[in-house]
Amino acid sequence: MIIQALYAGKPQAFGPRQKPSSIIKTPHDQLTIELDGALEDEQGNKKLHGGPEMALHQYSLESYAVLQKRFPEIADKLTPGSIGENISAPDMNDENVYIGDTYEIGDVVIQVNSPRAPCVKINQRYKTKNVDVFVAQKGITGWYFRVLETGTIKVGDQMKLVHRLQNTKSVKDIIRLVRDKDKDLHARLIAAEIPALAKEWVSKLKKF
Template sequence: MKSRIDQIFTGRVKLMLPDGEPSGIFKSAVDGPQHLGTNGLEGDEQADLRYHGGPEKALHQYPAEHYALLAQEWPQCASLLGPGVLGENISTRGMTEHDVCIGDVFGMGEARIQLSQPRSPCWKIDRRLKVDGASRFVEAAGVTGWYYRVLDEGRLCAGDEIVLLERPNPWLTLVHYWDTVMAHRPDPVALRQIAAAAGLATDKAQRWLERAAWLEANAG
């Protein structure tokens, strides 16, 4: 698999109106080489580090082609919907949740990165777009984008190739991941298989193990 970085986005924490909640969802395109470290791109910030940022969510990639679907769903904010609006760091075309798997290792510019988890949308998407239920729609449609951990630091630049280097879990596309975990009553065996997948973020693995145990304990 090969793709390219179309644009790179970073941003500082700003206050969201109307209640002044701090957020790092506001990003702007940046030019030239950008250093990617284990905690993300230089100059990029997150407001609530309990749920955003850190080594397991160092870099967020979002497929630009998803914005057409979102504009169709919410024509009233179509002019706003475009790369960078949902707080992604990397905008691309030709890579979607159908094409990538948990644990995939990519070369991106000088860096080597691993897909650790899909994004779990939160209420800040609703606030950013001024659309109630936007985050629920993004999750239900499986158009969330995904996060990487950084295995080897390096510089990234718009136009750099994204090259698949390793695929330890070819069965676990993000589409399959979402279909499994979002089922009304997921199969505990399938949840345990996902939790054991190489490269999955530790907190997500623990979450699905706990969910599988609860389902087994409350079977029938």
């Protein structure tokens, strides 16, 4: 997979309460990747975003098409980069990306560790209700990476899948298991043992 676009943002007043947020990002030709994320990408709320377990976010290009079909009135706003991701690349989605998938991008090594938990800022971003609910229901949240090796990534770089865990789950599988709390209890406990899964999502899977 070839990186088509990279995005980063700075905190700015956002939403009805005008609290700092970095969901609005701009295109960058390259990003400097550190353990906490891209140097160029500062977080407005460090309690909920960023850090080693949410260092980088990728959103599927295919998911934008799904959103455009469901919300045609804002189709022109539902464009790559608008939901707050850092990385855009083709042929990757919540069904074919798995927890623990490890990618090399030049010298940089990153590992998928969790879905994104959609929040109300997505609705505020598009000035439309229930976008966050739809994203969660459809399991098109995108995913977070942790950084294993730091360095610089550029538009046009290849994302090379170098390792996939055995007995892992797709990003969409994890979302489904967390949402269906009264079903597949055994499957939830098994998924909670995936070694690469972020602790926050391990806790969600074990919460009955």
